[in-house]
Amino acid sequence: MNQKEFEAVIRLPANIRYEYFVKKVVDFEEIWGLYDDGWAMTSDDNGNLLLPFWPKKEFAEYCASEEWSNYNAHRISLEAFINDWLPGMQKDRHKPSIFWNRDDSAVMEIHVLLNDLEQELENY
Known part of the structure; x- marks a missing residue:
């Protein structure tokens, strides 16, 4: 991925980045998270724990900053994820x-994400 594509995708609205995520993770059969003696986590305004995931290593590495500066991008197979x-x-x-793009993300219900991934897998 070149820098121009990276910058264009990272600036997309969260719902469009979500669609990009579903297509890319099914296409490449991998998801990326951040790991350092445990997986990176955050929480929403209600205190619910959230695990961030990205479609490509470069996006995860971009978000390994501030409280996650010691974290490294770690690959998860699509099969293991599902x-x-x-x-x-x-x-x-x-x-x-x-x-997440250091600003916002699409926080999904698991059944919605699973359904979207399974529907995309049917295209292959």
Whole structure:
């Protein structure tokens, strides 16, 4: 990905970045998170725990700043994300924060994200 594409995508509204995320993670069969002795987490205004995920390593690395400055981008296979991560997050009542850009993200219900991923997988 070149710098021009990176800058154009990172500035998109959260809902469009979410759509980009779904297409890219299905296309490349990988998701990126930030890890350093545990996965990067944040919370919403109601105190709900959120786990941030990105479609490409470059976007995750861009967000490894401030409180996450010691974190490194870590790959998660799409299969593990669907079969292990999402059920575990649902059990723990954590929500996915999709494609944070240091400003906002799309915070999704797990069943919505899972449905969108499965629908996109049907195109392959």
